[in-house]
Amino acid sequence: MFPETKNIDYKSAGKAPALDVPPDLVQPDIDERYSIPELNSPGSTTFSSYSNERGGRQNTSSSSLLPSSFQDVHIERSGTQRWLVIPQSPETVWPVIKEFWQELGFLIKTEVPEAGIMETDWAENRAKIPQDIIRSVLSTVLDSIYSTAERDKFRTRLERNEVGNTEVYISHRGMVEVLQSGPLNRTIWQPRPADPDLEAEMLSRLMMRFGVEEQKAKLELATSKNNTSIERAYIDQEGTALVINEAFDRSWRRVGLALDRIGFTVEDRNREEGIYFVRYVDPDVDSRKKGDDKGILSNIMFWRSDDKDAAKAAKFRIQVHSTGTNTCKVTFLSDDGSTVNSATSSRILKLLHEQLK
Numbered sequence: 001m002f003p004e005t006k007n008i009d010y011k012s013a014g015k016a017p018a019l020d021v022p023p024d025l026v027q028p029d030i031d032e033r034y035s036i037p038e039l040n041s042p043g044s045t046t047f048s049s050y051s052n053e054r055g056g057r058q059n060t061s062s063s064s065l066l067p068s069s070f071q072d073v074h075i076e077r078s079g080t081q082r083w084l085v086i087p088q089s090p091e092t093v094w095p096v097i098k099e100f101w102q103e104l105g106f107l108i109k110t111e112v113p114e115a116g117i118m119e120t121d122w123a124e125n126r127a128k129i130p131q132d133i134i135r136s137v138l139s140t141v142l143d144s145i146y147s148t149a150e151r152d153k154f155r156t157r158l159e160r161n162e163v164g165n166t167e168v169y170i171s172h173r174g175m176v177e178v179l180q181s182g183p184l185n186r187t188i189w190q191p192r193p194a195d196p197d198l199e200a201e202m203l204s205r206l207m208m209r210f211g212v213e214e215q216k217a218k219l220e221l222a223t224s225k226n227n228t229s230i231e232r233a234y235i236d237q238e239g240t241a242l243v244i245n246e247a248f249d250r251s252w253r254r255v256g257l258a259l260d261r262i263g264f265t266v267e268d269r270n271r272e273e274g275i276y277f278v279r280y281v282d283p284d285v286d287s288r289k290k291g292d293d294k295g296i297l298s299n300i301m302f303w304r305s306d307d308k309d310a311a312k313a314a315k316f317r318i319q320v321h322s323t324g325t326n327t328c329k330v331t332f333l334s335d336d337g338s339t340v341n342s343a344t345s346s347r348i349l350k351l352l353h354e355q356l357k
Contacts, residue, residue: 008201009127010105010152012120073210075203075220076167078250079232079357080196081257082221084168084203086210090116090158093166097156100209106154116158117266122151122175149177150192154202155260159253167253168206171260172199194261233356235349239342242330242349243323244356248274251328252320258355259318267315274320277335280348316340316348 072087086093094113101108106120125148157169174192179185200221207217233244244251252274259266259278268277315335323329330352332345339345 007127008104008125010123011126012105012107012123073207073212075200075207078246078254079355081169081254081355082196082200082203083170083253083257084206085161086166086168088166089164090160090166093158093168094118096209097158097168097206100206101154101156103209104205109153115266115269116160118156118158120154122153124148124151151175151189152198154199157256157260159256162249168203169253169257169260170199170202170206171257172196172202173261173263191263231357233353235353236329239346239349240331242352242356244320244328244330245326246328247326248320248322248328251322251330254356255318255320255330255352258352261355262351264318274322276318276320277315278318279315318352 072085074085075082076085077083098108098111098118101118101120106123108118109121110117110119112118151174153173155171155173157171159167159169161167172194174195175189176192177187177189180188204217204221207220208214212220231245233242235242244254246254252271256266256269256276259276264276264278264280266276266278269275270277317333317335317337319331319333320328321331330349332340332348334340
């Protein structure tokens with residue numbers, strides 16, 4: 001039985017900039033594969049004469065992603081984490097993924113090609129709005145007054161694996177609007193848990209964007225391999241490090257996805273030394289601050305980014321180092337490489353453990 005396809009119709013609050021057409025626009029090349037041949041003499045023409053007339057002109061509009069490269073596109077899985085493996089380089093895959101998110105109705109908020117990170121802006125799922133007769137009539141002029149109480153954003157991470165192929169990791173973050181108790185009956189936005197099923201749905205749709213048939217993509221999602229007989233991660237007895245029972249390459253990539261899921265922003269990374277340079281804002285503190293500062297207008301101000309919060313975010317290092325053929329240790333350090341207090345370290349390691357176990 002295939003998993004049910006989620007009803008998704010995302011729409012970002014912002015608008016993309018208008019397309020500026022330069023005044024000296026040059027007429028683009030036209031694909032003449034289907035042009036009608038001109039007859040130099042009355043009567044019928046033949047395919048051979050038509051081919052000679054074209055002079056062996058080649059098609060210049062073919063994509064660099066040929067159908068033959070789609071045959072090995074597949075999903076891999078470890079616990080609740082899934083990722084897509086594409087037999088192309090990250091440089092080739094990047095623009096296709098950007099188009100994929102834009103076609104789904106998202107605006108791209110962050111692009112860091114050198115780090116392989118792309119993040120969408122917050123967007124609401126318009127498919128969750130009830131479609132009654134009045135809604136259908138007014139939608140063309142009053143669409144902005146209809147809104148859902150949930151927002152989603154996605155972060156895409158591209159990693160080059162050992163053989164040069166691209167591994168694509170998608171992490172979800174969600175917010176929900178809730179009514180705050182008190183005399184004002186105001187609403188605030190609060191974080192909601194990441195949705196692994198929604199991440200898997202996006203991976204399946206991305207497979208189809210790369211040319212995989214829908215039926216095959218759903219089957220791949222349902223049958224992705226998952227080895228549950230091995231304990232993948234645990235916190236050591238001292239409580240100062242997280243041990244992962246996987247090789248460095250796999251551990252490195254899984255830690256990166258886990259960091260995305262729990263709300264860290266990866267500002268830089270050094271794979272040779274196994275270090276992620278991250279910053280983090282506690283979502284609980286952040287949501288309370290939004291409620292206190294914005295109050296009843298929080299639903300209007302939701303789409304405005306808060307640069308002050310980002311600037312005040314604490315900076316840390318997450319270090320992954322190999323301790324054996326199939327084991328790694330993850331430690332949580334301050335920005336200068338020194339140890340942090342045990343309470344903070346313990347909390348972050350537990351968050352990582354929840355994602356990696």
